[in-house]
Amino acid sequence: MIAARLARCLGSLAALVAVFAASPAPARQETPAALRAEAYEAAQWAIASDAADALARVSARFAQGDDALGRLAEEREDLIERRDRLERELERLYASEEATALAARARTRTxxxxAVERLRAVDADIEARFPAYSELTSPRALSIAETQALLGPDEGLLLVLVNPEATYVWGISRExxxxxxxxxxxxxxxxxxxxRLRASLTSAGAVRGGQDIDPIVFAGPQATPFDRATAHRLYTELVQPVEGAFQGKKTLISVVTGALxxxxxxxxxxxxxxGSDAAPEALAATPWLIDRYALATLPSVSSLEALRCHLVADPALRSPGCPPRRNAVARRADTRGARLHLAAFGAPLLTGEPRAATRGSPTADDVMGEGRLADVGKLRALPALPGSKLELETLKTRYPGSLVRIGSEATEHAVRADDAEALSRARFVVFSTHGLMAGSAAAEPGLVMTPPEQATEADDGYLSASEAAQLRLNAEFVVLSACNTAASNGRPGGEGLSGLARAFFYAGARSVMVSHWEVSDAATTTLITSAFADLDDNRAGDPGVRARALQAGIRAVRAERRWAHPAYWAAFTLVGEPG
Structure with a gap:
């Protein structure tokens, strides 16, 4: 029914707008404005994503504020993770006909x-005892008026729905x-x-004459010039036609689908x-969208309500556009201890040569050992990250009272056990290391930590997405200073903003900075340290402060001629609350 309504609204809207624009509006309910509003809501149903679902669930738990619900919701999340892990294990076992696999298949199936049966029971218990939680976690499309009420005075929202026959775009601000x-x-x-654009972004400067090129010293023409004509075409067809709605605003929040x-x-x-696409001077003089707006993205329009209404402990900080709280218990004050400014982990002890000076690695499949654990030998052989160490040392100097684990201290056991309590109190959380994309249904995306001598369930040197989801965070800002942390598989058109981004939203982050391709170690160090410097220069809670910090980090990278190509500065995206 939703699909039919969406097709009707979108298919007829362009023609109806033209008709009504040329003549006085007839006495009918389906005015262009009404159809546009209906199509806007219908489009949101087509954009539902795992990341949005994760944000809705954690915000609902937060809004309800009941300890009993918290325990049930936590069990529910654990059961979902267990169910999904067992499904992946079953897929692997069904591929083998060995006797041991057949026996393991039966045990795993049981x-x-x-897990599925217990999940049904927990869902029924939550529905009966906490109806407000079920209401908050149900998908809901925001109306145009509701969206406008949630936007700040200096913000705009861009909604892009890619369909087989055309792309539909909405631009919205308060006015x-x-x-x-x-x-x-x-x-x-x-x-x-x-x-075409990603081909030049993911290979620029990577290989020349059969040798990897260190972007620290390479200052010549890029191996693959960036296609600015295509980039400008996307701007003229997707942003420019609706830019009148938010032109002059400082922050632009986008919700996109498909390959975008x-x-x-x-x-x-x-x-x-x-000028030439291959000339650094021409690239340096190019006006980019990031020059015009501080950018942030959301997995869905409804995430705006989750972030600004439910994931806010202090009622005074809720958006004036929030609906009244229904059946919600006042959230108890946080008694876990004093707020920690920063918790950071990274620069793991690895023995590989930093041959390309990037934070990219093979897929997760390539480092997995027998069963579900990573092969610590393969992890240890990954390239070392000197820029990552410099980045964390700079942050440690900037925040002397914070928790910063570097090298031998940057272990999975520290993240999940030893430092878990401190991590839950951190305002900012940073992981500066290799990020690995999922390579198959059985291998999850994750972050590389310092490998132990022997892999165990508690610590195999690989913080997978499902393990990250089990962390308990109260972080305003999580920075995944690593490669390919934005999507589950890195392929255009797949589920966007899933994998690690979804996991950290699930854990309780309000915004996550993720990357879309293999990033330069040195350029990323400049970007992250500059972003935090800008963050410190602006008051916490200011509208768009985190989006502006990323914008400042990008400017710092672009200030160096050798990094004029967007492959060096554009990989990172802020997902979630702009500030």
Whole structure:
């Protein structure tokens, strides 16, 4: 029914807008504004994502504020993780006909059925005892008026729905609403354009003459020039037609679908390109969308309500546009101890040469050993990250009273056990290390920590997404200063903002900074340290403060001629609350 309504609204809206614009509005309910509003809500149903679901669940638990619910919700999350892990294990076992695999398959199937049955019981218990939680976790589309009420006075929202035949775009601010249809950018054309841009972003400066190039010393022409014409075309068809709604605002929040989930909007150019795409001088002079707005992205429009209404402990800090709390118990004060400014982990002890000076590695499949644990030998052989160590040492100097674990101290056991309580009190959380993408259904994305001598369930040197989801955070800002942390598989058109981003939202983060491709170790060190310097220069709680910090970090990278190519500065995206 939703799909039919969406097709009707979107298919007829362009024609109806033209008709009504040319003549006085007839006496009918389906005015252009009404159809546009209905299509806006219908589009949100088509954009539902795992990341949005994770944010809704943790915000609902937070809003309800009941200890009994917290225990049930935590058990529910553990059961979901167990069910999914057992399903992956079953997939692996069904691929083998050995006798041992057949026996293990039966045991695993029994365990999976028990987890599913218990999950049903917990869901029924939550529904009966805490109806407000169930209401908050149900997907809900915001109306245009509700969206406008939640936006700040200096914010705009860009909603982009990619369909097979065309792309539909909404621009919204408190004062205005604009709508447009990009007829030449259906799903196939959008994917082709994004693939072309990502090809130059993920290979620029990587290989030349058969040798890896260290971006610290490489200052010549890029191996793959960035296609500014395509980047400008996307701007003119997706942003410019609705920009009147938020032009002049400082922060732009985007919700996108399809292939666009793998492309940071910061790389869109706001003017026709001049000069050669391969010339650093031309790239340095190019006006980018990130120059015009501090950018943040959300997995869904409804995430705006989750972040600004339910994931706020102090009622005074809730958005004036929030709906009244229904059936919610006042949240108890945090008694875990004093707020910690920063908890940071990274620069693991690895023996590989930093051959490309990047924080990229093979997929998770390539480091897995027997069963579910990582192979500590393969992890240990990954390239060392000198820039990561410098980055964390700089942060340690900036925040002397904080928790910073470097090298031998940066272990999975520290994150999940020894420092778990301190981590739960941290305002900012940073992981500066290798990020590994999921390579198959059985190997999760994750972060590389210092490997132990022997892998155990408690510590195999690999903090997987499901393990990260079990952390208990109260962080305003989580920075995943690593490669490929934005999506589950890195392929355009896949589930956007899943994998590690979803896991840290699930754990309780209000915003997560993630990367879309293999990042330069040195450039990333400059970006992260500059972003935190800007964060300190601005008052906490200011609108858009974290989005502006990322914008300042990008400017710092671009200030160096050798890093003019967006491959060096555009990989990171802020997901969640802009500030």
């Amino acid at each position: 365990a999976w059925e028990a 205005r609403v604009e709508w447009a249809r990009a007829d030449d950018l259906g799903d196939a054309a959008m994917t082709e354009a994004v693939n 989930t793998s492309l940071p909007l910061s790389v869109l150019t706001t003017a026709s390109p001049t």
